Amino acid sequence: MTRTEKPDDVVLVYTTAASLVEAETIAEELMEHRLIACANILPGMRSLYRWKGQVERAEEVVMILKTVRSRLAEAQARFREAHSYDTPAFLVVDVPEGDEAYLAWLRVETA
Known part of the structure; x- marks a missing residue:
């Protein structure tokens, strides 16, 4: 943790799942343990990527x-x-500012 980071700093995690069912299952597991306050799930993405030397x-x-x-x-x-x-993928994006009421809600839901 750098000097400017705080334990209650809000972050977003960008990730993907293989299916809608998997995404909802993971989100529910994380929410049940109060590890996330919210998950936005967006089906229908097409990915192209290199994996083990092949384009997938x-x-x-x-x-x-x-x-x-x-x-x-x-x-x-x-x-x-x-x-x-x-x-x-598990990419963390800092949220330096936002609506204070929303950020407060998010912090309560992950406490």
């Missing part, structure tokens, strides 16, 4: 998970356990 194409589901920095390590560990991919 896949239908995927985008997930944007909303949490706080202090819950991130446990959220990532549970996420990896529940995910079907060998190397799932």
Whole structure:
């Protein structure tokens, strides 16, 4: 953690899942343990990526998970356990500002 980061800093996690069912299952697991406050699930994405030397194409589901920095390590560990991919995306984006009422709600839901 850098000097400017705080345990209650809000972050977004960008990730994908293989199916809508998998995305909802992962989101519900993380919410049940208060590791995220919210998950936006966006089905119907088409991905092209290089994997083991080959260009792959896949239908995927985008997930944007909303949490706080202090819950991130446990959220990532549970996420990896529940995910079907060998190397799932788990990209963390800082949220430097936002609507204070919304950020307060998010912090309460992940406490």
